[in-house]
Amino acid sequence: NAGVMQNPRHLVRRRGQEARLRCSPMKGHSHVYWYRQLPEEGLKFMVYLQKENIIDESGMPKERFSAEFPKEGPSILRIQQVVRGDSAAYFCASSPRDGNSPLHFGNGTRLTVT
């Protein structure tokens, strides 16, 4: 039973480029969450999605960041015009349903902006 799959594991982008991070939830899971872990900081919630719907994006920066979870395919976290401050580990988690289900995390994508 495959866990949460994230790719790429490492991503290097120059300032101003776009970064696309992908997440395939565990089989049977329809809820996806994105978190960001900055150096020396704890995990910070970014966004919660269900298929084709953004449920809670209270942790998303207002500009340059977007997320989607289409009916088919993985969830995508997109960062436009990256800046050095976007360098971080981005983790995706999934759960079968909200409320009483603990989150299962992937191993993250480490984004480095040069």
Added chain:
Amino acid sequence: QKEVEQDPGPLSVPEGAIVSLNCTYSNSAFQYFMWYRQYSRKGPELLMYTYSSGNKEDGRFTAQVDKSSKYISLFIRDSQPSDSATYLCAMERVRGSQGNLIFGKGTKLSVKP
């Protein structure tokens, strides 16, 4: 005041020791409390989750919640070198949603053989 405070350590103990990890929080509305373990370059792995005040035991791990003091603990008995990792406490931010969690910064634990 931060919503969740966690001593970052690092904490170094000899193999076999009892380890105590702690977090304090300020929001009395938090209902669910979790402990995650994170190995280097890996994602967080859920160890324990509790809802009410009191103790919950799972093998060598015991989670303790004291809502009156806004204080949670994780105890590890007979610690092993394989327990060396960063331990994150997490709490539910939005009632009814375990997905929108607020995490402590993590305590780095090293168990020496």
